[in-house]
Amino acid sequence: MTTIKLHNTKTRKKEVFTPIDPENVRMYVCGPTVYDRAHIGNARPVVVFDVLYRLLRHVYGADHVTYVRNFTDVDDKINARAKESGREIGEITAETTQWYLDDMRALGAMDPNEMPRATAYIPQMIAMIEKLIADDFAYAKDGHVLFRVRAYKHYGALSGRSVDDMIAGARVEVAPYKEDPMDFVLWKPSSEDLPGWDSPWGRGRPGWHIECSAMAKDLLGETFDIHGGGNDLQFPHHENEVAQSCCASGHAEDGGGFANYWLHNEMLQVEGKKMSKSLGNFFTVHDLLEQGVPGEVIRFVFLSTDYRKPMNWTENKRAQAERTLRKWRALCRGVTPQEEMPPRFLEALCDDLNFGSAMYFLRVYAKEGQAAALLRGAQLIGLLTDEMGGWDEAPDFDLSNYEILLANTRAKAMETKDFSEVDRLKAALVAAGVEVRMSKAGVELLPAAGFDPAKLEGLL
CATH class of the missing domain: 1.20.120 (Four Helix Bundle (Hemerythrin (Met), subunit A))
Incomplete structure (x- = not known):
């Protein structure tokens, strides 16, 4: 059997991957919150864990790997998008979920075996929350249910932080219904204009973290092989998943159970800078495909x-x-x-x-x-x-006259030392989807992806 080694965030070292059951290798990866198009940073973990999925299928057999990636379709960002657009929440999430699937498939990502939606697992979330309350790991107050972070002594082990350090260095919500600033929400009340479900604590909706724990348990069991996601999810999302899942499954003392291997991919930059709308370097996968x-x-x-x-x-x-x-x-x-x-x-x-x-x-x-x-x-x-494939097939278009024009303009510029017209022609060609190659041997123009001959009008 081929040996796979993975860097386990949980132990901070590279380890030989040994599945719980080689006949049923199980992996969970946190998916998107579906309120808009996925930017290219969102796509990186999709590609990374798609490759791992393909590798696991190659080593253990396609029928012996189960890959789960969720859709978060209940979230305050979605609620805000519905309010500002006047559209129904279900309509928005159905549309954006399909956008996500189309864009990721365009990157060659295989569909996971299971793609659960959070709203389809509300009963499982409520049951897990009830178990946490019954075992004194959670408490209800003012329509909220919160997890007692200090009741789980291993909290912070995944991210390598202590609770006191987290409080000192993090922005935590101070609310009257919290016993401790670090306690996090498992359930919160919903007003009439927000999505909500009946629960023992009143009409409300789940917190962000509980959904992944409930879906992973239901689809993969209380203990499974691999949990993955972006490095930005390590804290607090994954840390909170570990805490509530271990406490709900009876592993509060030993900190075991849930995922045996944790993998995190690093973040993405654009031209050496953090991607940001304010910097003008923010773009989606769809933007690139459309270009x-x-x-x-x-x-x-x-x-x-x-x-x-x-x-x-x-x-x-x-x-x-x-x-x-x-x-x-x-x-x-x-x-x-x-x-x-x-x-x-x-x-x-x-x-x-x-x-x-x-x-x-x-x-x-x-x-x-x-x-x-x-x-x-x-x-x-x-x-x-x-x-x-198919994109690499060059369009049937003669660029020889444009090659002659650019070559002559370049030769003239070599004499005058004024390359402004060369730069203008080159920019126009690139904008039309032409790959421009200039060397001592001459000029070569090749139609590239997105080539549009109409954009060349007026150059000759």
Whole structure:
């Protein structure tokens, strides 16, 4: 059996992955809150854990892996979106859920085995909350139910923080219904204009954290193999999941149960800066797809950085990814993937999803002309598949006159040292979806993704 090693946030070290039951390997990954389009940062964990899902299926068999990723469809952000738009909440969540699925599928992500919606698991959440109250790990006050953080002595173990440090360094809600500032909400009351369900504590709705605990238990059992998500979820979301799940399952003393392995991917930047609407560098997956960036190219860029390192999305990386994929697809056209998985590639991927090493070996196979090996390895991580193809087929359009124009303009600029017209022509070509290559040998223009000949009108 192939050995997989994973860096376990729970123990802060790389460990050999040993599933509870090799016949039923189980993984839960926190999914989106569906109130708007997914930005590219939201897509990174999808691609990361899609690769892990594919690897687990390869090692243990497709029928022996269960992957669950939830949809949070009850949330204050959704309520606010409904109020400002005048639309029904169910209409908004149905639309945004489909947007998410369409965009992630465009990146080559396989659908998980289960994609539960939080609103379908309210009874399970209520039952878990009742159990926590009965065992004195939670309390009800003023229509709220809160978890007693200090009743769980292992709180903070996942994120490596002490409760006192958290209080000193975090912004915590001070409310009259809290016994302790760190206690977090399991259930809260709903006014008539908000979604709500009947409960022993009155009409209300669940807090954010309880939903994942309830859905994971119902679909994967009280103890399962892997829990994953972005690094930003480690605290408080995952920390709170651990606390309430362990206490509800009788593991308050030993801190065991729930997930055996925790994996977290690092965050994403754009051109070296944190993605922010105020900086003008915020964009969604849909934005990129609408601009003609192929989903396979986006996926390639994501897989060019190891998942535990911050990822920097740049226009240069996008262009390089597109060029590489075009070469790889041309090399593999008409080729059948070899039966055996390339051993060096597989070994790299099994070493805590070492994307850097895995992609290095794919480049080696391409350089050496080993198309069958390249295709076999690439398809395991969701690249060079038939479903992701087609975008690399160049449009039938003659760019030779534009090459001559740019070459002549460039030659003139070399004499006058004024390259403003060269820059203008190049910018216009790029805006039309043309890849511009200039070297000592000359000028070469290639139609790229999103090529629009209409945008070239007036250049000649």
